Amino acid sequence: MELRMNAPASTIWQLWEDVANAPQWDTDVRQCTLDGPFRVGTQGLCVLKNGLKMPLQITQVTPLRSYTNTAHLLGMRLTFSHYLTPIGTETHVVHAARIEGRLSVLYRPLVRRLLQAAMGQALRNLRSLAEARAVQDTREPLRATR
Numbered sequence: 001m002e003l004r005m006n007a008p009a010s011t012i013w014q015l016w017e018d019v020a021n022a023p024q025w026d027t028d029v030r031q032c033t034l035d036g037p038f039r040v041g042t043q044g045l046c047v048l049k050n051g052l053k054m055p056l057q058i059t060q061v062t063p064l065r066s067y068t069n070t071a072h073l074l075g076m077r078l079t080f081s082h083y084l085t086p087i088g089t090e091t092h093v094v095h096a097a098r099i100e101g102r103l104s105v106l107y108r109p110l111v112r113r114l115l116q117a118a119m120g121q122a123l124r125n126l127r128s129l130a131e132a133r134a135v136q137d138t139r140e141p142l143r144a145t146r
Contacts, residue, residue, distance in 0.1 A: 001119045002094040005127045007134035009084040009091045013064050015130060016082060019044060025125040028118040034058075038067075046071070054078075075103035076111065093126070095119045 005012060015025065017038045023029045027049070034044035040061055046054045052073060060068035064084060071078045076099055083094040097115050099108050 001096070001116070001123050002092065003123045003127055004087070004090050004092050005130050006090050007127075007130035008089075009064050009086050011134050011137070012084055012091055012093060012126065012130045015126060015133075016067065022046075025129050026118075026122040027125060028122070074107060076101040076107060077104075078111075078115075091130075093123065095123055 015021075019032045019034050019038065022032045026032075030047045030049050030051075032044065032046040034042050036042040038058065038061065040058055043055065043057045046056060048054060054071045054073045056069050056071040058067060058069045059079075060066065060081075066081065066083045068079060068081045071080065079098040079100070081094075081096045081098075083092075083096075085092040085094075097119065099111055099115075104111075
């Protein structure tokens with residue numbers, strides 16, 4: 001899934017790093033926590049709207065460009081990759097998912113459909129939030145210094 005957003009990569013990155021507030025844009029998630037800073041190796045937990053608990057770990061971070069996290073759910077390993085590419089005043093945003101594991105053969109078609117719908121909605125919500133913040137940031141008054 002991918003979208004262009006009329007917001008700088010830094011605004012989108014701040015939203016991604018703020019895992020506790022991910023439910024503001026990822027509406028399939030009820031709650032998310034990390035057990036440390038947003039960096040490789042940090043583990044956490046997301047509780048989905050349906051109550052399923054999804055342990056996760058951040059596995060790759062390139063600040064302001066990309067990050068990847070893996071999660072385990074119903075005997076499957078889900079790898080979520082997130083990419084930012086600045087294009088002028090806009091940012092091209094990609095969310096991708098890979099499904100692996102011994103039970104993935106059974107669940108892959110269903111999980112793929114669910115993920116496509118959820119990721120599409122999450123990207124649209126992220127765009128709305130990022131663009132609103134970008135507009136707000138441009139309206140902030142400049143403070144005079146002495």
